[in-house]
Amino acid sequence: MAEPTLDVPDGESETARDDRARLPVLLTLPFPGPLDYLAPPPPETPPPGQLVRVPLGRREEIGCVWDRDSTVPADFAPPPESPVASARLRPVRGALDLPPLPVTLRRFIDWLAAYTLTPPGLVLAMALRAAGTEPRKPALGWVRGSADTASLRMTPARLRVLAALGNAPHGTADLSAASGASPAVIRAMADAGLLEAAPIPAETPFATLDPDFHRVTLSDEQDHAAETLRAAVRARAYSATLLEGVTGSGKTEVYLEAVAEALRLGRQVLVLLPEIALSAQWTERFARRFGAQAAIWHSALGSKRRKITWRAVLDGQARVVVGARSALFLPFPDLGLCIVDEEHDTAFKQEDGVTYHGRDMAVLRARIAGAPVVLVSATPSLETLANVEAGRYGHLTLAARHGAATLPHVALIDMRAHPPERGLFLSPLLTEAMEERFARGEQVMLFLNRRGYAPLTLCRACGFRMECPNCTAWLVEHRARKELACHHCGHTEPIPPSCPHCGADSSLVPIGPGIERIFEECRARFPEARLLVMASDTLGSPQATADAVRRISHREVDLIIGTQIVAKGWHFPHLTLVGVVDADLGLGGGDLRAAERTVQLLHQVAGRAGRADAPGTVLLQSYVGEHPVMQALVSGDYRAFMAREAAQRRPGFWPPYGRLAALIISANTAEAADALARAIGAHAPHLPGVEILGPAPAPLALLRGRHRRRLLLRAPRAIALQPILRHWLTGLRLGAQERVEIDIDPVSFL
Incomplete structure (x- = not known):
């Protein structure tokens, strides 16, 4: 794919431009694929994965030099567009001072985009959201200057500064604190040549992890499971294993032994947790085992810490990362193990924007990286149990609680x-x-x-129910805040003193x-x-x-x-x-x-x-x-x-024994949503084994002010849904207020 026709800059002939290579660059925008740009001549030609600055219209964008040969099957990817002559291309403006994104991350982005029917640039945007693409500015400190102290007036404060310098650069604040001299004295010394600016060496952002810092005593059952996982790490090959154990059986201690093995091999580890809140107790346990904290990754991190962590992962300095599902998009150059703790948890499903399931994409990420993945749960999902039954996943069990504890x-x-x-x-x-x-x-x-005080508030005089004006949902009473709130769109309003429908005073009562x-x-x-x-x-x-x-x-x-x-x-x-x-x-x-x-x-x-x-x-x-x-x-x-x-789902090819995709159609009016849903339904494919359900109003037929309709596409596991959906929706034209969202493997049916 290429940009619209653009003029050739003065001073460069079309013949010269034809001799230069075209470079596919993926931008963080919803294009169906990379755009072609003119590459700088060798040896300045940036390699695949290099982040570059490129022109787009009248502005400049950050993109990534992309691979020309994709590993995604052709029927999963959008059809390629005809190439544009080199004379019509614009040149790359420059490369960013960052190592290239690893090839495993680039392949992961391609595969996830193809599987979820998402423009790959939007997936790349998730990987670059915290990259910190601006040049790194080294912190500056002070070292002894070349000025001769004999020719200058040396006050006691100046002498204390020189004595405090030592051999390493010191920042102004640190030097002031160490010497007792004011920042003004330090600046005056710099002006006089007694001090010179010098870069302060960057500190390693994460402490070294010791795989043998505090080895725990495992039971025979735990040790057998741990050795199986250690062997999988040593194999340096993809494998998937379910670690199933009753609550309190010590599953975390077992998989931390696999983490220790990856550290001994010098490889990186990703641990996914379903909720940020879990990180507090988990990180304490991790630090007791390895003598230092793992790198943390979630949306509540400050932007500065996110940039530091992102670069530490890319540089290989962050050896273990524990995070929410978004940690899947970090640029691991040498991922040697992936853990999905509480793999059954529906919080791993991303419902907004790019819709994907963190557990399933962790398996994909590990497969591309050639690394083992361990799915951990006391209550495994039916999808994971079906993969165990089919022989695609290994299975380890811990049947007893650790130590003297017994099941409740x-x-x-x-x-x-x-x-x-x-x-x-x-x-x-x-x-x-x-x-x-x-x-x-x-x-x-x-x-x-x-949450809240009561899920429903109604009028005992006329039966009116307090509902959200933007959603098909009741308003939840939060008595402490003296308000009614919608937990879907965030709408709030004060608790009224009388019924808005009949006007009866003090008639509103909490229900439930x-x-x-x-x-x-x-x-x-x-x-x-x-x-x-x-x-x-x-x-x-x-x-x-x-x-x-x-x-x-x-x-x-x-x-x-x-x-x-x-x-x-x-x-x-x-x-x-x-x-x-x-x-x-x-x-x-x-x-x-x-x-x-x-x-x-x-x-x-x-x-x-x-x-x-x-x-x-x-x-x-x-x-x-x-x-x-x-x-x-x-x-x-x-x-x-x-x-x-499982017995109830098999006959109807319901997941995990069949494939399911949801089309969520929305518009700003009910009439527009109905018309668009009927039009899409009228062009539904008629294929053996494929069933289309709907269109019908979604359970939340009104959400955030938008009217919603739903179609479900169901098929046996042997049929891939992505090519069917791509063909079905080809040529679809949407109005300004109309949207169609595709959810492959839906978890929520709201």
Whole structure:
């Protein structure tokens, strides 16, 4: 692909330009592929992967010299465009002072773009977002100058400065602090030639990791799994392994042995966690094992730290990176191991912008790099279990908790037989169990996956429900903030004193509990207990999360009340009782994975109890105790439940036994969305084995002010969806307010 016709600059003939090589440059823009530019003559011709400055229209852009030969199959990639004569190309303006992006990263970008039907430039933008493409300016300090001290007036302050210099350059602030002289004295000495500016050597941003700093004692079961993973690292070849172990079985200690092996071989490691909040406890454990911290990567890092980390990864100085899914796009030159912790977690799915699944793309990244990937979970996803069953993944299991800890006892509280008092939400059986734990000085956790005070506010006079004006969603009451909020678009409004529909005063009532309401109930029921709420809107930063974890670990908290953040792999040794306020939440609706997700979430929550010597108990408040999800949790037979799920999905070719893609059509009016959805549906392909479902309104038919319709494309695993979708949508013309988003392997059906 090439830019529009452009004039040849004066002083250069077309013949001379034809003799120069064309250079494909991928820009961070939604073009279907690289643009062609005129390469500088050898030896200045930049190699593939080099970041360069190029003209685009009247502005300058940063791009990456791209590979001409792609490893992506032809039917996955967009058709190539006819080349343009060299005489019509514009020259590359210069290269950036950075090493080239590794070939494995470039291939990963190509493959991810082709798989997700995303312009590759938008994927490149994710890889360069924190690159810091401006030239690095070395910090300057002071060294002794050439001026003769005998010919100058040497005050006591000047003599102290010279004495403090030593052999290495010192910055003005450091030199002032060491000598007691003011910055003005130091600048005057520089003017007199007593000091000269010199670059300060850059410090290594990350400390050296010692693979043998503190080796832990493993059980026989753990050591067998660890040696299998160490051997995979030593093989320096792609492999995929599921490390499955019950909660508290020491899965982290096992895969850290594989990390240690990669460090011994001098290779880099990527560890993906589903949530930023998990990094606090994980990094402490990592530092105890290796004597220093890993590099951290997530969206909450400051821009300066992100640039330092990005360059340290590219330079090979950052040996181990732990991060969220975006860490997949870091420029590892020698990736030797990839870990996906809590691989079942849906937080690995990127829903906005470039839609991809972090777990699946980690497997792709490892395959391209020729490195082993380890998927870790106590509740593996059905997709991963299907790959194990098909022989594509290896499988290691840890069946027992580490040390003296035992698995918690799980029991149901039938809310029909043991209901709470009117206006309350905790069964007497649960509150009695909580009192017993508090009396013994043990900790309790209550789990409810609902933020705010109440999920619905309605008028008891006319039945009007407070809804978001921008979304098909109820407004959630946040009583502490005295507002109603939409958790989809962020809309907020004050709680009105009267019903907006009928005008009745003081008629709005909260329906159902959120964690703020459970907090209120517990504060009244247990006035002496020290309470802590853990939710995404109460723990606004990793620092706040780390402080909460510290307080819990130091027994400064008696009762933790939290949303799904409390299910994320925490180790609280004094926690012996977990109460699930509404175990049935999440079972409703038509979501394909509703039951699987509910079992995984509640199993993970239950796993927080009894992780040390004291035994743990889990109490599930439910109105449908006979549901297979509840029975699976009580029996602890997760594998039997997943076998049942698999049997239900196989006949209809539902994932993971078939392929699925979603087309989300949106417009600023319902009529426009309907018309566009009908037009796309009318041109749907008719192929053997391929089924088109829809168009139909999305469950969230209005989201952020846009009306949404959905089509689903379903096919057996043997049929690739990308070529079908590319052909289907070729030639589609969209209006200014119309959009079509493609979600390959959708996780959410909202």
